[in-house]
Amino acid sequence: MSKVCILATNGFEQSELFKPKENLENAGIETEVVSIESGEIKAWDQDDWGKTIKVDKTLDEVKSCEGYDALMIPGGQINPDLLRVDDRAVALVREFDMAGKPIAAICHAPWMLIEAGIVEGKTATCYKSIRTDLKNAGANVVDTECAQDGNLITSRNPDDIPAFSEALIARVKEKVTENA
Numbered sequence: 001m002s003k004v005c006i007l008a009t010n011g012f013e014q015s016e017l018f019k020p021k022e023n024l025e026n027a028g029i030e031t032e033v034v035s036i037e038s039g040e041i042k043a044w045d046q047d048d049w050g051k052t053i054k055v056d057k058t059l060d061e062v063k064s065c066e067g068y069d070a071l072m073i074p075g076g077q078i079n080p081d082l083l084r085v086d087d088r089a090v091a092l093v094r095e096f097d098m099a100g101k102p103i104a105a106i107c108h109a110p111w112m113l114i115e116a117g118i119v120e121g122k123t124a125t126c127y128k129s130i131r132t133d134l135k136n137a138g139a140n141v142v143d144t145e146c147a148q149d150g151n152l153i154t155s156r157n158p159d160d161i162p163a164f165s166e167a168l169i170a171r172v173k174e175k176v177t178e179n180a
Helices: 014-026 078-083 087-098 110-115 128-136 158-179
Strands: 003-007 030-035 040-045 048-054 070-073 103-106 147-149 152-155
Touching: 003 014, 003 087, 014 030, 014 040, 014 048, 014 070, 014 103, 014 158, 070 078, 070 087, 070 158, 078 110, 087 103, 087 110, 103 110, 103 158, 110 128, 110 152, 152 158
Parallel strands: 003 030, 003 070, 070 103, 103 152
Antiparallel strands: 040 048, 147 152
C-alpha cells in the first residue's frame, strides 16, 4: 500500500490537512501525520483554533523518507513558519526531493520548499502573500489552482484542495506504478 507523510505541527490550516488526508485515504493511500511534537496537534480554522489530530510519529522517529511514497505539507501561516526553523523538518523535505518523491505544498507551505532550497527554476504557486518570497527564491510563480513541476505540486489556498488532492493522488499512483 502507498503511504504519504503529512508534515505538520500546531497551527496547520484545518481544511488543508483534513480534506487532502481524507481524499488520499479514500483513494486507498495510507497517511501518517509526522510532527515536531508527539501527542496531538491543533489546527487553525480560518480565524481561531480548530480541531486536533493525533500525531502518528515525531520527526525524531522518522529517520528518512524511506517507507513513504510522497510528502504533503499543509499550509496556514503558523504551521510552515514553525516547521521551517526546525532543521530536521527542512532536512526531511530535502530528502524527499533528493529521492525524487512527490512533495505537495499548499498555501503558505511553499515556505518549506524555499527553506529547503528546492524551488529555484521550478514553476510553483502559493498563497498570494508569499508569492514574492517564492519569486525571490528563484521560482517561476504562477497564479493557478495547482502547479506541477518535476516532483513538486503546489496550490494556493483551501479552494484549490480538490485539484491539489487529485494531483497528489495521481503522482503517488504513478510513482508506485513506476516502482512496481
